[in-house]
Amino acid sequence: MIHLDVKKKLHGSSGDIELNVNIGIQEGEFLALAGVSGSGKTTLLRILAGLEDARGTISVSGIPWLDASKKLPPQHRKIGFVFQDYALFANMSVEQNLLYVKKDKELADHLLQITQLGELKNRMPNTLSGGQKQRVSLCRALMNRPKVLLMDEPLSALDPQMRTKLQHDILSLHKEFKTTTIMVSHDPSEIYRLANRVIVLEHGNIIQNGTPKEMLLKTKGSQKFTFKGELLDIIKADVIFIAVVAIGQQIVEVVLDANEAKSFKIGQNVNVGTKAFSPSISHC
Amino acid sequence: MSELDFEPFLLSFKLAGITTVILFIIALPLSWWLSQTKNRFKPIIEAVVSLPIVLPPSVLGFYILFALSHNSPLGAFFEETLGIKMVFTFSGLVIASVFYSFPFMVQPLQGGFESLNKNMLEASYIAGKGKIATIFNVALPNIKPALITALIITFAHTVGEFGVVLMVGGSIPGETKVASVAIYEFVEVMDYGSAHIYSAIMLAISFLVLLGVYLFNQHQNRKFGVHV
Numbered sequence: 414m415i416h417l418d419v420k421k422k423l424h425g426s427s428g429d430i431e432l433n434v435n436i437g438i439q440e441g442e443f444l445a446l447a448g449v450s451g452s453g454k455t456t457l458l459r460i461l462a463g464l465e466d467a468r469g470t471i472s473v474s475g476i477p478w479l480d481a482s483k484k485l486p487p488q489h490r491k492i493g494f495v496f497q498d499y500a501l502f503a504n505m506s507v508e509q510n511l512l513y514v515k516k517d518k519e520l521a522d523h524l525l526q527i528t529q530l531g532e533l534k535n536r537m538p539n540t541l542s543g544g545q546k547q548r549v550s551l552c553r554a555l556m557n558r559p560k561v562l563l564m565d566e567p568l569s570a571l572d573p574q575m576r577t578k579l580q581h582d583i584l585s586l587h588k589e590f591k592t593t594t595i596m597v598s599h600d601p602s603e604i605y606r607l608a609n610r611v612i613v614l615e616h617g618n619i620i621q622n623g624t625p626k627e628m629l630l631k632t633k634g635s636q637k638f639t640f641k642g643e644l645l646d647i648i649k650a651d652v653i654f655i656a657v658v659a660i661g662q663q664i665v666e667v668v669l670d671a672n673e674a675k676s677f678k679i680g681q682n683v684n685v686g687t688k689a690f691s692p693s694i695s696h697c
Numbered sequence: 698m699s700e701l702d703f704e705p706f707l708l709s710f711k712l713a714g715i716t717t718v719i720l721f722i723i724a725l726p727l728s729w730w731l732s733q734t735k736n737r738f739k740p741i742i743e744a745v746v747s748l749p750i751v752l753p754p755s756v757l758g759f760y761i762l763f764a765l766s767h768n769s770p771l772g773a774f775f776e777e778t779l780g781i782k783m784v785f786t787f788s789g790l791v792i793a794s795v796f797y798s799f800p801f802m803v804q805p806l807q808g809g810f811e812s813l814n815k816n817m818l819e820a821s822y823i824a825g826k827g828k829i830a831t832i833f834n835v836a837l838p839n840i841k842p843a844l845i846t847a848l849i850i851t852f853a854h855t856v857g858e859f860g861v862v863l864m865v866g867g868s869i870p871g872e873t874k875v876a877s878v879a880i881y882e883f884v885e886v887m888d889y890g891s892a893h894i895y896s897a898i899m900l901a902i903s904f905l906v907l908l909g910v911y912l913f914n915q916h917q918n919r920k921f922g923v924h925v
Contacts, residue, residue, distance in 0.1 A: 514824040
């Protein structure tokens, strides 16, 4: 069980904010940390890792990591950290990167096998692709069998296919090691797939705390599905109006009546949903 | 033209070798600290470290000469308590060279450490490694070009020093008469033949040393990517 109650002044791009977070995290939980940039997510992760100072207390399984009198250095916290930019040791091979953390060849081989990196173990980091580097980084973070695994937007620099592959790896490693995990992420599908709880930070404070299902499924009442999108255009076609909405990379058209057309402004964010009949999914 | 005596060159290389080793030991912790600290006194320390680059060698030589002579408490301590005479000796020359070449060791190392990805160092701390293990296993191996530059340039710069050496060491054969001083003396006695040969040797050595550094750095850049 992790108890965390920390405060810290942050000098962000949007002025000074006060990070003020008080949460409890159960052992084995997979917590996603979301929120706009500058809300304090990365700082919170770094405070947990002992890389940044803060006021307050942190205790992990009854051991104090931070209190008024002392701060346990990162060396003694037994954590794993996956950086957004991988941060692999450029002078060491894949296998050496893992063994530097702990001389446990059996565990290193096992981790490299799960993540399908076995054949690359003698390669140097600069010869690997982004996805391969991040898998090495993930394996390295687990080498000391950490109590807490911290991941700072680990997949944001990767293409969608590689993301899915790594999400799968993260999930299987989490199932096997049952490491309490905190991951900063912006990607709803990633959060839904991996996390059992989501915390949303805004200006340094927790504004939402719940399961991904509660927080990410936006349908209300009898709505069958709903998508967030941006209203690109409203076109008049005879007596009706057609709204053109961009949802992710897709453009869709929705029919509006004259009153509805008046109530929307081009450029605003809208939800596209349906109530009257069940949606169907077809192959694409 | 007198018969060529290579002792001044050997003395130059001995002086440069000892100076480089001492400076590496002193400069490594200092340059690491400078690269990591946010201390507000950092600019003052950086300015002091860089002084020998801009000071006339005669100014530096004069102060060191004064500090090491029996007129100063330091010089008196060495001479009376330890029985070591520092002025016009090889030991005094080593001390003078350490001051003179200090920035040439500190600056490349500091620059190298500053260019390292901070996350990489933090990953090492998180892996349970202390600062010393991190410096030797992660930081130094990843700044090889800066490390080689610091060592070679310090060595070469010490071989090339003249003003400070002349003031602190004088020109005692086998003790303080290094190659650069020997050339000066050949010119003074109008033995241009020997001066030519000595100068040509110095020129060739200096060029080869610098060429070696740049070839190595080019090779490293190709191997590790441009950011190293």
